[in-house]
Amino acid sequence: AQSVSQHNHHVILSEAASLELGCNYSYGGTVNLFWYVQYPGQHLQLLLKYFSGDPLVKGIKGFEAEFIKSKFSFNLRKPSVQWSDTAEYFCAATTSGTYKYIFGTGTRLKVLA
Amino acid sequence: DTGVSQDPRHKITKRGQNVTFRCDPISEHNRLYWYRQTLGQGPEFLTYFQNEAQLEKSRLLSDRFSAERPKGSFSTLEIQRTEQGDSAMYLCASSLLGRSRNTEAFFGQGTRLTVV
Numbered sequence: 001a002q003s004v005s006q007h008n009h010h011v012i013l014s015e016a017a018s019l020e021l022g023c024n025y026s027y028g029g030t031v032n033l034f035w036y037v038q039y040p041g042q043h044l045q046l047l048l049k050y051f052s053g054d055p056l057v058k059g060i061k062g063f064e065a066e067f068i069k070s071k072f073s074f075n076l077r078k079p080s081v082q083w084s085d086t087a088e089y090f091c092a093a094t095t096s097g098t099y100k101y102i103f104g105t106g107t108r109l110k111v112l113a
Numbered sequence: 114d115t116g117v118s119q120d121p122r123h124k125i126t127k128r129g130q131n132v133t134f135r136c137d138p139i140s141e142h143n144r145l146y147w148y149r150q151t152l153g154q155g156p157e158f159l160t161y162f163q164n165e166a167q168l169e170k171s172r173l174l175s176d177r178f179s180a181e182r183p184k185g186s187f188s189t190l191e192i193q194r195t196e197q198g199d200s201a202m203y204l205c206a207s208s209l210l211g212r213s214r215n216t217e218a219f220f221g222q223g224t225r226l227t228v229v
Contacts, residue, residue: 006155034217044156044204044220051215090155099210100169101146101218103155 002027004093006104013081014112021076021107023065023091030096033074035065038106039087047089050074061085083113117221119205125227126195133191134224138207145188146218147180148204156204162188163210195228202226 007022025031035047048059055067065076074091091104118137126132138145143164148156159178160170164185177195182188192199202225206218 004155032215036220043222044206046217046219049217092155098169099144099208099215100158100161101148101156101206102158103148105153105155 002093002095002102004091004102004104006089006091006107008107009105010108010110012110012112015083016080017111019076019078019081019085019109021089021091021109023074023076023104024072025074025091025093025102026072027093027095032094032096032099033065033067034092034094034101035059035063035074035076036090036092036103037087038090044090047076081109081111083111085109086111117205117207117219119203119221119224121224122222123225123227125229128197128228129194131191131193132195132226133189134203134205134226136188136190136205136207136221138187138205139209139219140186142207142209142216142219143185144208144210144218145182146206146208147188147190148206150202150204150223151200159190159203192226195226197228200226200228 003026005024033050036044050057050067058064088106090106092101120135146161147159150156162182177193180190202223204223206220208218209216
């Protein structure tokens with residue numbers, strides 16, 4: 001069965017530190033990959049998405065992610081985090097067959113000012 | 114606001130009562146999804162529709178749960194004989210899946226259900 005794994009459940013960083021959140025998926029076919037963010041009290045919002053093409057995807061607010069097919073990974077990165085990046089981050093995948101979104105368990109990021 | 118809207122935002126109900134939630138997707142979107150989210154977990158798939166057709170229902174969903182999208186526009190999710198374990202945030206999302214254009218899923222604010 002298709003699944004998405006996020007290895008870091010809680011991350012605490014100081015402002016200006018670099019961020020990398022891991023995401024792995026388990027599906028051998030064509031996948032679409034997403035990172036969503038949920039700020040406190042708000043709904044899920046899209047950070048970035050990968051459908052095809054350049055495996056390095058740039059999203060909003062300085063975030064980027066790299067699709068590495070051989071590693072079944074889609075890690076999220078940001079070179080310098082800000083206090084306002086404090087939120088929960090979810091990796092998600094859909095397959096080309098169903099386009100049903102499967103989410104990871106999320107990573108709660110806290111950025112200290 | 115032309116995003117996904119859900120109603121109500123909060124619902125407190127007594128165990129054993131029935132509840133119904135409504136979701137209005139983005140108007141051009143043909144896909145509509147329902148998810149459930151509990152504290153510390155990612156959204157858990159419940160069911161989804163393409164237009165008015167319900168394409169899949171999670172095996173985790175008991176017979177007490179039913180969803181409809183009668184005209185391919187808004188959707189309702191009903192939970193019968195609620196149990197305390199049903200307490201969660203219920204999320205609705207919509208997307209466009211087309212031959213030439215696909216979008217990501219856009220999420221609503223959710224309906225927080227508390228069963229007492």
